[in-house]
Amino acid sequence: MVTxxxxxxxxxxxxxxxxxxxxxMRRVRVPFLLLYLIIFSSCRQSAEKDFNLVEAFLFQDKxxxxxxxxxxxxxxSFRSESNLARYALLKSIxxxxxxxxSDDDSLTRKAVEFFxxxxxxxxxxxxxxxxxxxxxxxxxxxxIVAFEIAEEEALRLNDGHYLGLINRNKADVFSSTYDHENAxxxxxxxxxxxxNANEKRYKAFAELSLAIDxxxxxxxxxxxxxxxxxxxxxxxxxxxxxxxxxxxxxxxEYHHNPEMALTMFRRAPKEDYSxxxxxxxxxxxxxxxxxxxxxxxxxxxxxxxxxxxxxxxLDYLKSRIVIARGRYREGFYLVDRAVSVQDSLTRVLLxxxxxxxxRDYYKSESLLKEEKVKxxxxxxxxxxxxxxxxxSLFISLAVFxxxxxxxxxxxxxxxxxxxxxxxxxxxxxxxxxxxxxxxGMVHHLDTLCEGYYQEEDSxxxxxxxxxxxxxxxxxxxxxxxxxxxxxxxxxxxxQVMERLSVQVPRIRGENLHLIMLFFAGFSYETxxxxxxxxxxxxxxxxxxxxxxxxxDQQ
Numbered sequence: 001m002v003t004x005x006x007x008x009x010x011x012x013x014x015x016x017x018x019x020x021x022x023x024x025m026r027r028v029r030v031p032f033l034l035l036y037l038i039i040f041s042s043c044r045q046s047a048e049k050d051f052n053l054v055e056a057f058l059f060q061d062k063x064x065x066x067x068x069x070x071x072x073x074x075x076x077s078f079r080s081e082s083n084l085a086r087y088a089l090l091k092s093i094x095x096x097x098x099x100x101x102s103d104d105d106s107l108t109r110k111a112v113e114f115f116x117x118x119x120x121x122x123x124x125x126x127x128x129x130x131x132x133x134x135x136x137x138x139x140x141x142x143x144i145v146a147f148e149i150a151e152e153e154a155l156r157l158n159d160g161h162y163l164g165l166i167n168r169n170k171a172d173v174f175s176s177t178y179d180h181e182n183a184x185x186x187x188x189x190x191x192x193x194x195x196n197a198n199e200k201r202y203k204a205f206a207e208l209s210l211a212i213d214x215x216x217x218x219x220x221x222x223x224x225x226x227x228x229x230x231x232x233x234x235x236x237x238x239x240x241x242x243x244x245x246x247x248x249x250x251x252x253e254y255h256h257n258p259e260m261a262l263t264m265f266r267r268a269p270k271e272d273y274s275x276x277x278x279x280x281x282x283x284x285x286x287x288x289x290x291x292x293x294x295x296x297x298x299x300x301x302x303x304x305x306x307x308x309x310x311x312x313x314l315d316y317l318k319s320r321i322v323i324a325r326g327r328y329r330e331g332f333y334l335v336d337r338a339v340s341v342q343d344s345l346t347r348v349l350l351x352x353x354x355x356x357x358x359r360d361y362y363k364s365e366s367l368l369k370e371e372k373v374k375x376x377x378x379x380x381x382x383x384x385x386x387x388x389x390x391x392s393l394f395i396s397l398a399v400f401x402x403x404x405x406x407x408x409x410x411x412x413x414x415x416x417x418x419x420x421x422x423x424x425x426x427x428x429x430x431x432x433x434x435x436x437x438x439x440g441m442v443h444h445l446d447t448l449c450e451g452y453y454q455e456e457d458s459x460x461x462x463x464x465x466x467x468x469x470x471x472x473x474x475x476x477x478x479x480x481x482x483x484x485x486x487x488x489x490x491x492x493x494x495q496v497m498e499r500l501s502v503q504v505p506r507i508r509g510e511n512l513h514l515i516m517l518f519f520a521g522f523s524y525e526t527x528x529x530x531x532x533x534x535x536x537x538x539x540x541x542x543x544x545x546x547x548x549x550x551x552d553q554q
Contacts, residue, residue, distance in 0.1 A: 082114065103136040144173060147170050184214065278297050301314050315335070514539075
């Protein structure tokens with residue numbers, strides 16, 4: 001793998017080589033190309049450093065610093081889609097870490113388009129934050145699909161933290177569409193993932209949300225028990241305040257104990273109250289006949305109501321108060337208004353049901369593609385197995401026939417081995433005969449060479465060496481030496497040299513002389529001196545190479 005710097009050096013070197021070969025009139029373009037390369041490289045490295053800095057700030061839980069760094073970056077200078085996609089992804093993460101809820105998917109969609117075909121952490125993050133934005137925009141089915149894809153990638157990466165976050169947000173989506181059973185299901189999965197990842201605080205708040213899901217599902221007993229468990233388990237002031245508020249509402253709805261509910265309401269800061277909490281507080285005061293306080297908290301609740309859902313919930317609680325005061329017409333009007341809003345929310349829920357069907361369709365379509373691939377793989381495996389069985393059958397038959405033929409072959413091989421030994425002996429006899437017929441002078445040389453290597457007296461060895469040198473000089477000057485040897489070999493060794501020249505015509509000159517000497521049966525010592533070779537080892541190497549070359553041509 002070539003790093004960025006290595007790649008740039010490689011390109012630079014090739015441009016320089018290219019510039020040295022082109023027409024001198026065109027070399028003026030090369031500096032511009034080099035300048036572009038340098039600018040492009042510096043921009044890419046600068047963007048990479050900025051992105052790494054943003055990620056470092058996010059790792060240190062400093063979203064403000066990360067946002068400041070992103071705002072200073074010049075997106076127009078980005079030269080690649082990867083830089084634009086990475087910027088979009090980091091900006092989406094920073095917005096979420098800064099608690100800025102966005103319903104504009106332009107950033108996350110750009111990240112998803114780039115990273116969707118690139119498995120890894122960035123693909124998981126892109127789909128996760130895309131799902132958050134879609135959920136904020138109430139595109140619940142698309143959000144669930146995005147979360148499903150993010151979860152598949154998180155499972156592949158074994159990222160327990162994001163598995164918990166994904167399932168937590170899936171539970172939030174189902175809670176927003178009043179599908180509280182599924183909200184409970186995915187909330188419990190989130191708690192399990194946070195527990196496995198040893199993220200105590202995330203787990204604690206997921207358990208708080210699960211208790212709220214129980215309340216929404218009107219399972220007040222489970223909710224009350226879980227709030228008590230959270231209070232005792234974590235002893236966290238913020239969690240305790242939320243537990244006080246929700247348990248106060250359970251006291252009003254389930255236990256009908258407004259006095260105790262007001263005591264628990266007072267233990268929590270008013271900043272933590274939601275619109276519905278103001279309504280329940282007003283209802284508690286109404287039940288103990290403190291109407292002025294009840295009206296005061298209803299007014300504060302109306303001031304805080306922003307969404308139709310908040311107004312509908314407050315209208316329902318207010319209707320219970322005015323009905324208790326005997327103002328039935330006003331109570332009916334408030335209930336009717338709450339019901340109309342509830343109807344619109346129900347239509348959202350129905351759309352969500354259709355969306356859930358769409359989600360299931362998308363998932364089933366994806367699973368169908370996977371099944372097709374699995375089916376093809378299974379058919380391929382089945383075909384391979386059939387082929388193996390057929391092949392095994394043929395092999396069995398072949399083995400049976402081969403065993404039968406092997407017995408015959410062994411008999412033939414025994415006969416051939418006997419004849420081969422006879423042939424080798426015949427060749428040795430012929431070679432010896434050739435040596436005898438060749439020249440007394442050459443055999444005399446062979447004898448001298450053997451004596452030279454066996455002689456231990458240095459003076460005698462010197463005398464033998466002079467005789468060998470004189471004899472070799474005489475032989476080398478004899479033009480008929482190898483011609484005569486070749487004629488004798490062909491005459492007494494079944495035309496061996498003639499057949500060799502036909503089968504391997506490339507062997508000529510010194511190599512042909514070496515082969516003739518070996519066929520004639522001369523010793524390595526004689527051949528070494530006669531052919532002026534450095535050593536017997538080198539001579540053996542040459543002989544092996546020539547033998548291989550002859551065998552390759554047969």
